[in-house]
Amino acid sequence: MRFAEGSFIRRGRLPEDRPPQGHWPLAPALVIEAVSPHDTASALAAKMAQWLSAGVQRVWGLYPEAHRLHVHHADGTVTKLQASDQLSGEEVIPGFQCQVAAVFQGL
Numbered sequence: 655m656r657f658a659e660g661s662f663i664r665r666g667r668l669p670e671d672r673p674p675q676g677h678w679p680l681a682p683a684l685v686i687e688a689v690s691p692h693d694t695a696s697a698l699a700a701k702m703a704q705w706l707s708a709g710v711q712r713v714w715g716l717y718p719e720a721h722r723l724h725v726h727h728a729d730g731t732v733t734k735l736q737a738s739d740q741l742s743g744e745e746v747i748p749g750f751q752c753q754v755a756a757v758f759q760g761l
Contacts, residue, residue, distance in 0.1 A: 658705070659716075660686035662747060681709030683746045688716045702726045712746045721758045 661682035668678065685705050689698060698715070705713045706728050713726040723741060725733040735741060735754045743750030 658682075658685040659688045683711050684743075685710050685713045686716065687713060688718060691719060706730075712744065714741075716757065718758060718761055721755065723754050723757060 657677065662684040663678075663680065663682045667680060687701065687705075693701075702713050702715065706726060711728050715724040715726060717723065721737040723735045725735065725741075727733070737753075737755040737758070739754050741752050741754050741757065
């Protein structure tokens, strides 16, 4: 089992009468992974592939030291963003937008 730094699950995917306690065995729409300087490229690629193969639609790979963010899509493509770029929730979180630099504010 893998745990992410953050995730987003759309409304309606969880029981509304009783919110789950602890970890829920459900693929979120979005996973947020902070990339450590100790992560190897092959380990990181494997981690992203595992999330996507589990049904996650997007994985945001955050590179805190470089203030960069990689958006991994279910089709295998990766969009690489820098601090000055705009991050969009696309169809996963419709209407969400922010500058990548805002993600790293306060670090």
